[in-house]
Amino acid sequence: MARITAMQVYGLLPKKNCKACGEETCMSFALKLMNREKTPFDCPNLSGAEREALIDFITPPVREVRIGSGDNEIRIGGEEVLYRHELKLFNPTALAIDISDSMSAEEIDERIEFVQNYCVERVGETLTLDALSIRSQSGDAKKFSSTVEVVSEKFSGPIVLCSLKPEVIESGLKILKDRKPLIYAATEGNWEDMLDLAKKYNAALAVYSEDIESLGNLTREISATGFLDMILDPGLNVIGNGLRNSLNTYTMIRKSAIKEVKELGYPLMAVPAVIWKGSDDKIATSFYESFIGCVFMDKFASLIIMHSIDYWAALPLLTLRQNIYTDPRTEPEVDSGMFTYGNPDENSPVLVTTNFSLTYFTVSSDLRRFNLDCYLLVVDAKGFAVDTAVATNDLNGSKIRDLIKNSGLEDKVKHKKLIIPLLASQIRGDIEDKTGWDVVVGPRDSSQIPGFLKEHWE
Amino acid sequence: MKNLEDLLEGADELEIEDFVMDVDEIELEMFPQLVLGKARELKATSRVERFSFKKPVDEYISEVMEVSIGPRSSSKKKITIGGSNMPALCFFEGDMPNKPVVAHDLFDMALSLPSSVKQYFEGVLDDPAEWAKKQVNDFNAEIITLHLISTDPNWRDTSAKDAAKTVEDVLQAVDVPLIISGSGNLDKDPEILEKVAEVCEGENVLLSAVNPMMDYARVVKAAVKYDHLVLSLVSMDPAGMKQMNRNIMKEGLSRERIIMDPVTGALGYGIEYSISTMERIRWTALMGDKDLSMPILSGTSNSWSAREAWLEERNWGPKEFRGPLWEAVTGTMTLLSGADIFMMLHPGAMKALKNLINSLFNESGEKAPAYREWINMEVK
Numbered sequence A: 001m002a003r004i005t006a007m008q009v010y011g012l013l014p015k016k017n018c019k020a021c022g023e024e025t026c027m028s029f030a031l032k033l034m035n036r037e038k039t040p041f042d043c044p045n046l047s048g049a050e051r052e053a054l055i056d057f058i059t060p061p062v063r064e065v066r067i068g069s070g071d072n073e074i075r076i077g078g079e080e081v082l083y084r085h086e087l088k089l090f091n092p093t094a095l096a097i098d099i100s101d102s103m104s105a106e107e108i109d110e111r112i113e114f115v116q117n118y119c120v121e122r123v124g125e126t127l128t129l130d131a132l133s134i135r136s137q138s139g140d141a142k143k144f145s146s147t148v149e150v151v152s153e154k155f156s157g158p159i160v161l162c163s164l165k166p167e168v169i170e171s172g173l174k175i176l177k178d179r180k181p182l183i184y185a186a187t188e189g190n191w192e193d194m195l196d197l198a199k200k201y202n203a204a205l206a207v208y209s210e211d212i213e214s215l216g217n218l219t220r221e222i223s224a225t226g227f228l229d230m231i232l233d234p235g236l237n238v239i240g241n242g243l244r245n246s247l248n249t250y251t252m253i254r255k256s257a258i259k260e261v262k263e264l265g266y267p268l269m270a271v272p273a274v275i276w277k278g279s280d281d282k283i284a285t286s287f288y289e290s291f292i293g294c295v296f297m298d299k300f301a302s303l304i305i306m307h308s309i310d311y312w313a314a315l316p317l318l319t320l321r322q323n324i325y326t327d328p329r330t331e332p333e334v335d336s337g338m339f340t341y342g343n344p345d346e347n348s349p350v351l352v353t354t355n356f357s358l359t360y361f362t363v364s365s366d367l368r369r370f371n372l373d374c375y376l377l378v379v380d381a382k383g384f385a386v387d388t389a390v391a392t393n394d395l396n397g398s399k400i401r402d403l404i405k406n407s408g409l410e411d412k413v414k415h416k417k418l419i420i421p422l423l424a425s426q427i428r429g430d431i432e433d434k435t436g437w438d439v440v441v442g443p444r445d446s447s448q449i450p451g452f453l454k455e456h457w458e
Numbered sequence B: 001m002k003n004l005e006d007l008l009e010g011a012d013e014l015e016i017e018d019f020v021m022d023v024d025e026i027e028l029e030m031f032p033q034l035v036l037g038k039a040r041e042l043k044a045t046s047r048v049e050r051f052s053f054k055k056p057v058d059e060y061i062s063e064v065m066e067v068s069i070g071p072r073s074s075s076k077k078k079i080t081i082g083g084s085n086m087p088a089l090c091f092f093e094g095d096m097p098n099k100p101v102v103a104h105d106l107f108d109m110a111l112s113l114p115s116s117v118k119q120y121f122e123g124v125l126d127d128p129a130e131w132a133k134k135q136v137n138d139f140n141a142e143i144i145t146l147h148l149i150s151t152d153p154n155w156r157d158t159s160a161k162d163a164a165k166t167v168e169d170v171l172q173a174v175d176v177p178l179i180i181s182g183s184g185n186l187d188k189d190p191e192i193l194e195k196v197a198e199v200c201e202g203e204n205v206l207l208s209a210v211n212p213m214m215d216y217a218r219v220v221k222a223a224v225k226y227d228h229l230v231l232s233l234v235s236m237d238p239a240g241m242k243q244m245n246r247n248i249m250k251e252g253l254s255r256e257r258i259i260m261d262p263v264t265g266a267l268g269y270g271i272e273y274s275i276s277t278m279e280r281i282r283w284t285a286l287m288g289d290k291d292l293s294m295p296i297l298s299g300t301s302n303s304w305s306a307r308e309a310w311l312e313e314r315n316w317g318p319k320e321f322r323g324p325l326w327e328a329v330t331g332t333m334t335l336l337s338g339a340d341i342f343m344m345l346h347p348g349a350m351k352a353l354k355n356l357i358n359s360l361f362n363e364s365g366e367k368a369p370a371y372r373e374w375i376n377m378e379v380k
């Protein structure tokens, strides 16, 4: 169950309903607080102590850590729950691509460009990669700093600096002043030096140990000095029975965090890139890396470092991230109405779909992608996909009739033909009865619309 | 403990050997990192009390039902799934006596399969019995799903008798347990599945699927009469699933002869709904709700409804890789959410998921690369 409720938050507010926070009531302010759309500082009627108590109460059990700076800053962690249905997950997993200081200049450029150019349009959102991770394969500070230099000039996003040697890390930090990089990693052997560096250069600090007790011990030591910007790496064993241990470890850490074990209340990271060690089959390794990346994205990793730069291998990660970080409390929907694509005229086809975001954006991007000239009727089907809406009767003849009337479609076209998705073929008769229009059952998938129109329209 | 702290008080440099001599073994066990560490660390650890970790184990009052498919008494093989007493894959909280299982899909007619799947089955696509043999012999199927899609009135509208013949051929051809699925046509499936139940008497097959929108009682009664299992299908709705299960039991089928299909949405096309539905169902079962304590089936091949799996799109990279990866990830997400059995299509995706399951159950001898060296690894 959710850790805190709106009622409990409300209990800590002044209950004046004075609207100074921009909300109608204290209760709606409480909801906004829980959704992180407002902060305790937005209510002027709290005393210092009350505010402290409120902050303390609403601070998520998994600490939120920021890396990168300016527009490129990302936040990770900050989670409240173990399962998304208990509330929602707030900060999407950051995806970083691996660069080594021993790679050729061309390969490094290729990797920078991969992160900069990768972009998928899905459901009205643009999905991108977030960060670059630079590791000191050579162990040489000079080599490392010159790689960091090259990367930092071309890439303005967050950077992870990886070496267990403080002097190597410092050579990179000097170049990344004010960019809030992430240092990887503090260990039992080097943590004091790494902590000094993190403080001196204002960086976040990854803490690595494959033993949970040592990990908790390290964060206890470090937090005792007042430093809290930590990320935990409990190590990832990707094959054999190590995988079971890793899954256990990640789950135990997140679960402990939710149970307010504060030593473990930091975001987790995972490095599926380790799979590439000793691998000789590029495709199989990219495949497995992506697969494992998805497993640990679901099992609580807030930062993932990948080596593969195959477009197809990154795609599942970005898609999964979009899926599991959506808000389970609402159906994602768009406005209904009549939309035009290209330059339609009185003979152009009229297509019908629903207002579920995924459906609308999929259809819409297809119509645009193929430069079609047409009208699209987006029916208010309570945000359901085509076949769900058919099953619930939220897509039906009367709704389509009303939409035709209200949108003025009849003045735009001189024919009376509607094209509906194949999955709505069941309600063809109903639509014809209610609207008086002819209904043509279109293809199953909206990407097949161009081919279909070529064959069946004029 | 006191002892040790006293020892360290004021000690700037301390050789580990010197120190070991002064503490007894118990204390050393409590401070394992001391043995590895340098003197400087000793000083630091003495400031803060050492963190001790307690596994976050919860109490659960119930468990998932154990269910077997395949003849109860014969030399033929059978599989058993379910029985877990912990949230999905939380091995630190309990155990899972039976490994999750992958069921290999095959169809009674050559339908429009994705080309990247078809290539594996050229030559047997028109012969379900041969197709079944290939699944068992070449792809190590432990259980197969025969989809009788040709019975759909909107396709070939083949008869219940034709379907029975196909089922008998497949039963003859292989000795693994079967899931037998109708076409999904709500009007025709009851008739088809009833006939299937009859010809499969004694085989203890899983009849797929019954849902609230069809004459499910007819199928359930046949399952009772001929001793089979049924798959209870309700789309992403735990309350509806509970009701369906109760209705099935009202018709006389016992609890341990039901498997649930809460519907698997493809990655990118509803997987998050499946994840949350399965997690909720599993949680409810552990909290004692017997009506939701059956094992969960994941219709993983639904992943092929995602265009990322099959669309020819050069920018996205070869669909030959995308498709199986999409299916493998879709299946894995349901595994992580509580599914016990997976209906799957692509041999590559099945292999990936099976490997994962084997690793999780400690059956893979492979050694993981040493993680701590990833920083200086060389990638060829």
Ligand code: B12
Pocket (backbone or CB within 6 Å): A331, A332, A351, A352, A353, A354, A356, A358, A359, A362, A363, A383, A384, A385, A386, A387, A388, A389, A390, A391, A392, A419, A420, A421, A422, A423, A442, A443, A444, A445, A446, A447, A449, B234, B235, B236, B237, B240, B263, B264, B265, B266, B269, B270, B273, B302, B305
């Ligand atoms: C996710 C999902 C849900 C989600 C809701 C998602 C949503 N907002 O709609 C939830 C969990 C809430 C849900 C609930 C239900 N669902 Co549901 N659900 C699905 C699922 C898994 C995926 C749907 C989806 O997201 N599709 C993706 C979108 C993009 O697809 P689409 O809208 O069809 O659009 C495509 C095409 O239709 C076409 N297209 C679209 N517009 C146009 C226009 C033209 C002109 C053309 C040519 C083409 C075209 O191109 C698009 C891209 O491919 C499907 C199964 C499946 N795998 O398809 C079941 C499914 C749709 N659900 C089903 C059912 C029965 C239900 C429930 C009624 C179950 C119940 N008993 O409660 C409930 C009803 C909701 C309620 N009252 O609460 C059934 C429908 C059966 C039927 N055909 O009658 C399905 C098929 C599952 C099944 N096999 O049982 N569901």
Ligand code: SF4
Pocket (backbone or CB within 6 Å): A013, A014, A015, A016, A017, A018, A019, A020, A021, A022, A023, A024, A025, A026, A029, A042, A043, A044, A045
């Ligand atoms: S400003 Fe504070 S007291 Fe006033 S309505 Fe908002 S939360 Fe309530």
